[in-house]
Amino acid sequence: MIRHRSYAVPVTAVLLALATGVALGAGPLTDTRSDASPQPRIVTRAPANGYPDTFAASVAGRLYDHGLSRRPVALVTMPGADAATVSALVTQVKAAGGQLTGTYAIQGQLVDPEQKSLVDTLGIQLDKQLKHGTEPGASTYPRIGQLVAIAVANRGAAAGAADDDVVAVRQSLAAAKLLTVPAGHPQTAPLVLVLLGSPLDQAIADGVLAGLGAGARGVVAVAPTKDATLAGLEADGVTKGVTTVDGSETDAGRVAAVLGLVRAWSTRGGAFGASGADGPVPLG
Template sequence: MGRRPRHHRHPAPRHPPGKLPVITFRHHLTSLVAVFLALAVGIALGGGLLHEQVASGDADPEAAGAPQADPRGAYADGFAAAVAPTLLSGRLAERSVALVTLPGADENVVTALSEQVAAAGGSVTARFSLTDTWTTPEQKSLVDTLGSQLMTQQPEGSVAAEATTYDRVGELLGDAVATTEESATELNGKSRAVLDSLAGGELLTAPEEVAKRAPLVLLVLGEPPAAEGGDAILGGLVTGLARAARGVVVAGTTADGGDGQLGRLRGDPVAAQVATVDGIDTAAGRTATVLAVARSHDADGGAFGASGADGAAPLG
C-alpha cells in the first residue's frame, strides 16, 4: 500500500529565553472595546429589567421608597470611564467640534462630553446654547421672520430656497458655526453677523470670541418637547445642520432613545445623514458619543447607544 502523504507543519515560533510574545496595542485595544461594548449593553438591559421589576411590583417590598444602587451598573459605568481615555486616544486628533445644546441639557453631561472630546485629541471651537425662543412652537413667527431676513443677506444658494422655517434657521446656524471642509475654517464676517443676529433675537447664546467653524457638530438634546410641534423643530434644526457640516451627531439620554425624542428623530429621513447616540447620562454613552463624532467625519448615519439599532458604539 502506498504511504499517505505527510502534512508538514511549520514549527511554532521560538522566543528567546525569558521573553514572551508582545501583545500589540491594536489587539489590546480591540479586547478593551469588546469588554466595553458588553458592559455598555449590560447597563441598558439591566436598567430595563430593573425598571420592569419595579413597574410590575416584583421589587423587594422592603426597598420601596428608597433608591437602591445597582453595584453591577456602577461597576460597568466606572469601568467605562476608566477605559475611555484608551478607547478615545487620538480618535479626534486635530479635529474641531462645534458644540450645540438645547434648553435643559445637563451641564455636567455637557462638560463631560467636552472633556471627552479633548481626551480624544480634538477641540471644541465654541458652545452655542439654543434658547426656549428657538424651541417653543409659539415663537415660530419670530423665528421665521428672523430667518427670512438673514437669508436675504446670504450669498445666493447658500441656504436651500425650499427650506422650511426651522430647516432654514438651522442651516443659517450651521453655516455660521460649521463647514463641510475636512478641517476647521476661519469664521468670516457674515458668519459673525448671523451669530450676532440670532443672539440679538434671543434664539441662542454664543461666546463673543469664536475664531473657527468646525467640520463636526455635536448636538446635545435637553428636556423633551412639551408641546406639539417639538419634533418638527428638532428635525428642522438637524436637517439644517446636516446640510452645513461635514458630520453631525445628535446625542441624548437613555430615556431619549426608544420612544423618546431621539428615538422619534431616528424615524425622520434626516437620520440617514446624521449619527444618533442615546445614553449620555452614562459614562459608556458619553464615550460612544465621542466615538460617533470621530466616525462622522467620514461616514453618515448610524444609530448607537442603549437602544441604537447599529450597536452600543461605532468601532470604525
C-alpha cells in the same frame, strides 16, 4: 477611526454585558462545595452598580485612540441640557484629542412652536443678506438649522474663519435671542456635538437637526436613555445624515457619543447607544 478594532469590539461586548446585567453563570464565578455536600452553595458575584460606567471611563482613551486628534468640535446645547453632562462631554472630547472651538446654546424661542413666525421671518430676511445662504425652498426649521450651521460649523477638514456670513448670522441670531454665541467669534468646526435637553416638538427637532447636519461635515446628537425626541429623529429619517446616541447621563453613553464624532468624520448618520437601532457603539 478606531484602528484597534480587535481590541475595541471585545471591550464593548464586555461593557454591554455588564451594563445589562447578564449573569456570568457556571465557570470561575460559580462556587460549589464538594460532591459529598448535601446542599451545594452557589455564589454569584454581581458587579457593583457603578461598575459599567467606571469601566467605560477607564477604557475610553484606548477606544478613542486619539481619533479626534487636532479635529475641531463645536458643542451646541438645546434648552434644558444638563450642565454636568455638558462638562463631562467636553472632558471626553478633549480625551479623544479634539479641539473645542466653542459652546453655543440654542435658546427657547428658536424651538418654541408659538415663535414660528419670528423664526421664519428672521430666517428669510437673514438668508437674503448672505453671500452663501441656505438651500432654496427650505422651510422654517430646516432653514434656521442651516443658519445655525453657518454660525458654528463647516463642511471641510479644518477649522474655518469667522467670515462676514458667519459674523452676520451670529449677530442676528444672538440679537433675536435665538442663539447664545461665545465671545471673540471663534472659528467654525467640521464636527458638531448637540446635547438635547427638554422635550421638543418633533417636527421642529427634525428640521433644526437636519438643517444643522446639512451644513457640517458630521453631527452627533446625544440625549438621555430612551429620549423620545432622539427616537423621533430616527423614526423620521433624520439619522440618515445625523448620528444619534442615547445614554448621555452615563459615562458609557458619553464615550459612545465621542466615538460617534470619530466615526462621523468619514461616515454620516446612524442611531446608536442604549436604545440605538444600529448598535450600542458607533465603531468603524
